[in-house]
Amino acid sequence: MSTVEIEYCVPCGFRERAVRVQQAILSGLERELDSVRLVMGDHGVFRISVDDETVYDKAEAGDEFDVDAIVREIRSHVA
Template sequence: MRTPRLEIEYCTQCRWLLRAGWTAQELLTTFTTELGEVALIPGTGGVFDVRIDGETVWSRKEQEGFPDLAVLKQLVRDRVAPERSLGHTDRKHS
């Protein structure tokens, strides 16, 4: 297994595969050399969780919604490349 491993577990009942795939694509485009692999994991029960090496970065149930992509990129960056600037994505979001 290549590390760090980012997992996106998504609800198949809710048909969130496209959202999970788009999120994975955006993260792979941003973190071209920092991520070892990205896995899409089918789940049920309204799950949409993002984990890095087993640690939850975002949980739709805990945060009561889907992540704003800019916020998710910052959370991932803070774990895989904390010294890296994300340019305009680093601006504060309200």
């Protein structure tokens, strides 16, 4: 099964956003995953990966942040 990683910028206060997307991932995919890892980062990072493959990166997505779309993207990687 797969591991999802959510790296977020601590000084930017992105923890709440990271926990929110983690909750959505667990609600939808808990039984299909090995683990979900929150990684403390900085310099504005907010990146989500599945088995080291990036599925969302704030540096590219800008302000666009659709939790449902992110969960669907992750689901397509773990199916």
